[in-house]
Amino acid sequence: MTAASNRGDKVMEENEQSIVDRICGGDMSAFQDLVERHKRKIYYLAYDIVGDHQEAEDVSQEVFIKVYRSIHKFRKDAKMSSWLHQITVNSAIDVLRRRKVRPKVNLEDFDQTEVHDNPPGAGSAFPNPEQAADAALLQGRIQDALHKVSPRERTVFVMRHYNDFQISEIADVLEISSGTVKSLLFRALNKLRKELSSYRGNTRWEASYE
Amino acid sequence: MNKNKRCQEWVAEAVYGDLPEDKKRIFDDHLQQCDLCSAAYTEMSSTLDIMDKRRRPEPDNSFWEGYWDRLATRMEAEKVFTSQVSKESRKTFLGLKFFPRWAFQAAAASALVVVGIFLGRVLFSPAPQGIQTAGIGETQTQVAPGIELAQRTQTYVQRSKLLLLGLVNFDASEEDPYTLDLPYKQQASRDLLQEAGWLKQELGEAHQRRLQELVVDLEAILLQIANLELEEDLAAVELVQTGVESRGIFLKIHLADVAGSYKTLENTKPDKPATDKSRQF
Ligand SMILES: [Zn+2]
Numbered sequence: 001m002t003a004a005s006n007r008g009d010k011v012m013e014e015n016e017q018s019i020v021d022r023i024c025g026g027d028m029s030a031f032q033d034l035v036e037r038h039k040r041k042i043y044y045l046a047y048d049i050v051g052d053h054q055e056a057e058d059v060s061q062e063v064f065i066k067v068y069r070s071i072h073k074f075r076k077d078a079k080m081s082s083w084l085h086q087i088t089v090n091s092a093i094d095v096l097r098r099r100k101v102r103p104k105v106n107l108e109d110f111d112q113t114e115v116h117d118n119p120p121g122a123g124s125a126f127p128n129p130e131q132a133a134d135a136a137l138l139q140g141r142i143q144d145a146l147h148k149v150s151p152r153e154r155t156v157f158v159m160r161h162y163n164d165f166q167i168s169e170i171a172d173v174l175e176i177s178s179g180t181v182k183s184l185l186f187r188a189l190n191k192l193r194k195e196l197s198s199y200r201g202n203t204r205w206e207a208s209y210e
Numbered sequence: 211m212n213k214n215k216r217c218q219e220w221v222a223e224a225v226y227g228d229l230p231e232d233k234k235r236i237f238d239d240h241l242q243q244c245d246l247c248s249a250a251y252t253e254m255s256s257t258l259d260i261m262d263k264r265r266r267p268e269p270d271n272s273f274w275e276g277y278w279d280r281l282a283t284r285m286e287a288e289k290v291f292t293s294q295v296s297k298e299s300r301k302t303f304l305g306l307k308f309f310p311r312w313a314f315q316a317a318a319a320s321a322l323v324v325v326g327i328f329l330g331r332v333l334f335s336p337a338p339q340g341i342q343t344a345g346i347g348e349t350q351t352q353v354a355p356g357i358e359l360a361q362r363t364q365t366y367v368q369r370s371k372l373l374l375l376g377l378v379n380f381d382a383s384e385e386d387p388y389t390l391d392l393p394y395k396q397q398a399s400r401d402l403l404q405e406a407g408w409l410k411q412e413l414g415e416a417h418q419r420r421l422q423e424l425v426v427d428l429e430a431i432l433l434q435i436a437n438l439e440l441e442e443d444l445a446a447v448e449l450v451q452t453g454v455e456s457r458g459i460f461l462k463i464h465l466a467d468v469a470g471s472y473k474t475l476e477n478t479k480p481d482k483p484a485t486d487k488s489r490q491f
Contacts, residue, residue, distance in 0.1 A: 028291075032278055039277050044266065053267060061281050065290055142264045160226065161261060167228060182219040189222060190250075193257040 016080045023071050035064050038081065041163070042088050048158035049092035051147060059091045066091075085165075085173045089155055096151045138199070145195035149188045156181055157188035221250045225258055283394050356478030359412055363421055364472045366405050370428045371463050373398055377435070377450050392438060399436040403429060416478065421471050424462050431459060 022030035042063050047056035066087050067074075074083060146154060155174070159165040167185075171178045220237050223229045229237055241248045285291055373395055406429040413422040431453050438446040454460070466472070 035278055035281060039274070043269070047266065053269065057280075061284055064281055065285060065288070068285070068290060138260075138263060139265060142261060146261075146264075161258070162264075162266070167223070179219060182222045183215070186218040186222040189225070189254045189257060192261060193253050196257055196260050199260055 017076065020071060020074055020080070023068070031068060034067070034080075038084055039064075041081075042084060045085065045088050045159070045163050046092045048162050049089065049151070049155055050095050051143065055095055056092075059088065059095060062091050063087045082169070082172050086175075089159075089173060093151050093155060141196065141199065145192050148195055149191045153184050153188035153191070156184040157192070160185060217244070217247050217250075221247060221254060224251060225254045356416075357476045359409075359416060359418075359478075360472045360476040362405070363409055363413065363418075363425065363475065366402060366409055367424060367428065367463055367466065369398070370402055370432060371460070373402070373435070374428075374431065374450075374454055374459065377447055378454055396436050396438060399432040402432050403436060406432065416475065418471070418475055420469075421466060421475065424466055427457050427459060427462060431457070 019030050019034050023034065039060060043056055043060045046059035046063075047053065050056055050059060063084060067084065074080070146158075149157065152174075156170055159170050159173070160167070165173070167178050167181050170181045174181070217240075220229065220233065220240075224234070224237055237247075241251060376395065406425055409425045410422060410429070413419075413425060431450060434446075434450050434453055438450070
């Protein structure tokens with residue numbers, strides 16, 4: 001890490017502390033600042049765990065409500081983002097537990113992505129229907145594979161793979177050791193590997209560590 | 211630690227390039243001799259290539275722009291705010307209910323963004339300092355009466371504009387009426403009507419005839435919204451759309467902006483009584 005980015009972090013932390021102080025003092029615009037700053041990361045993390053747009057927004061809202069309610073308990077030495085991510089992960093896993101069934105694969109969500117990727121007049125990303133169908137099938141398979149993994153394994157995997165968390169950050173957020181994070185990550189990867197073996201066209205690795 | 215467990219941890223780190231240099235050298239050597247780790251490493255790397263093809267649905271801009279309003283609405287409905295705010299800070303709202311006041315300020319900030327998309331930047335004179343930053347904890351009492359009234363008027367107008375745009379741009383043939391969230395818009399209208407009552411009187415006292423008329427025009431439309439029958443929402447929305455059009459509401463809001471009406475009001479000398487401003491027109 002460079003000195004400049006260290007300094008950036010420092011400034012960020014100081015700003016964060018002053019935002020916390022202002023929220024504690026009842027300053028609503030400070031709370032809005034906090035929401036604006038973190039809403040995307042919180043939403044995407046929640047989405048990757050619960051796999052549903054509406055539930056992801058619900059989770060993200062719950063996160064901010066919890067933060068607002070307990071902002072006075074925020075420890076000055078703690079990192080705001082870690083705290084937010086911890087609440088996000090816990091809330092998202094709670095949703096999965098309450099749901100008790102496999103998270104849904106929302107194909108409508110994918111239709112919407114198509115729309116945004118291809119504004120009117122821009123043409124389709126897929127020149128022929130066959131390719132489009134293949135792509136949709138692959139998305140379904142990936143999503144299915146992701147949801148064959150346990151909530152904790154999936155959480156670790158999506159944090160590392162899609163949300164740019166380092167192993168040590170995941171350990172902080174989940175309050176587990178780095179070794180445990182790595183084991184969970186390995187288990188997630190191993191399950192995904194098995195689920196997607198047909199897509200890799202390669203199933204020669206039959207042996208396992210277990 | 212048993213050897214398998216160590217291998218697993220190292221593979222998980224290696225596929226992400228997380229292994230520190232010294233460990234990486236040992237791991238690379240190990241891969242030469244251990245079929246298990248070597249196969250795991252290769253297959254997991256290619257699995258990650260597939261996982262990279264996952265496309266995450268991307269919410270559109272309106273989702274992010276409306277995020278704060280939806281959150282604030284939910285927090286208000288769940289009475290989250292009231293439990294936090296001390297009596298002291300409530301007093302600073304000059305007798306207004308707690309929610310509407312800050313909600314206007316917050317919404318005014320986002321309204322500037324939303325409205326900007328529809329009408330273009332050219333329609334906006336800069337908002338007075340404070341509209342976007344004024345918070346609960348800040349007392350309003352030291353602010354000059356002219357500035358305070360100008361801010362409140364502009365906030366009221368912007369907030370109303372945001373609300374009306376949501377209705378005017380609603381296309382019944384394309385969109386689900388549910389997305390209008392009429393109950394919320396009605397509550398917001400009622401809050402705005404309360405503010406309109408104060409503003410009408412104060413602007414009258416300050417001889418701000420044009421702004422007063424704008425407030426009154428908006429008040430009439432807001433009253434319509436507040437009284438909408440939800441069962442006939444579509445017909446009612448059309449009624450509001452017609453009303454906005456026939457009154458030339460957006461043109462008037464635009465004129466107030468470009469004519470610098472708020473600025474004029476703002477520059478009112480603070481030490482003079484509010485009634486002595488007739489020379490401004
Ligand atoms: Zn090995």
